[in-house]
Amino acid sequence: MKKISFALLLSFLVLLSCNKSQTYYTADIDALLSKHAQPALAEFMQQANPVVTEEAFPPVIIAPVVKDELSKDLIIDIRRKDAYEAGHINGAYNVQAKDLLKFLNGINVSAYNRVVLVCYSGQSATYNAELLRMLGYKNVYSLAYGMAGWNRDFSGIFKKNISAKYINRISKEDVELTEKSSLPQLEKGLPLKVLRDRVKEAQNLKPSEYLISADKVFEDPSKYFIIDLRKKEHYKIGHIPGAVNIRPNELLPSKKLAYLQKDKPIVVYCYHGYTSVATTAYLRVLGYNAYSLKFGYHSFMDGILNKRIDFNTAFNTYPYITGSKRIDVKVSKAQAAQPVQQPKIAVPVKKKQVGGGCE
Secondary structure, three states: OOOOOHHHHHHHEOOOOOOOOOOOEOOOHHHHHHOOOOOOHHHHHHHHOOHHHOOOOOOEEOHHHHHHOHHHEEEEEOOOHHHHHHOEOOOOEEOOHHHHHHHHHOOOHHHOOEEEEEOOOOHHHHHHHHHHHHOOOOOEEEEOOHHHHHEHHHOHHHHHHOOOOOHHHOEOOOEOOOOOOOOOOOOOOOHHHHHHHHHHHHHOOOHHHOEEOHHHHHHOHHHOEEEEOOOHHHHHHOEOOOOEEOOHHHOOOOOOHHHOOOOOOEEEEOOOOHHHHHHHHHHHHHOOOEEEEOOHHHHOOOOOOOOOOOHHHHOOEOOOEOOOOOOOHHHHHHHHHOOOOOOOOOOOOOOOOEOOOOO
């Protein structure tokens, strides 16, 4: 049979929604698709939900914006229970990443201005926020810098991982894309069902299964297919040896996605680690063995672009509560009275510090 046209397919798709009874497609779409050859998931997503071209890619929001509208947002802390009890944002739920979909299915998400995921550094939260966006939760964001962005008491993870230790090993050689490869094909099943199953699989991964350290990569960069997502001018100043320069919105079947090698693990990196981990979520769902470099270029050549993270201005001092209780009324009043501080450094977000980009 002839392949069904994407135009016809999309005419049956219902706009993805963020409500309790989330609907993905009409009742007849299953029967329609089952009679036609199925596209690669990447091709399907390019037409139905091309996340890498969205304005809010990666879906990151800074603490001052969350602080200003805290009563309107649903805050979900995906850290371990012990970390949550050591200090969390007042009102935040503690939900493990693998349980996010189940939790959200029991809540009227559309009643909130935003859903904000919180983790240690912002990287795991961004990964999971992007996965949720693939399923239509378009008001989900990750808190930039994680709990450290909320209060500098939690900034130790950055102090431990920010480094220029490999600055003498960076390359300035422009690496060209050469051989094309075939796209990963869908498993047997309908595209939307496969997409949901893939997202669920990706959410069940531990951070160590989609994040990788600079130390590990620099042991032997040739073992990986490395993608530098940064701007071309920054790539030329210096990058991991062997890395190719591909911007996120080029990772589509109609552009450069087919150049990715499938016989090597793929390592993706950017500036802070947010765009790369969102890209990793996208690639994982498509079937690639992808990893995001933890903390981006700051983890191995911090300072070379004069974009050092200033610990005195990057992180705020907003109040938090300890223990297992979710809400403290006294802290709520203190939060309402505290003026919102504007960030003094460039952070990986655009458009009023909500969503999009890691420059």
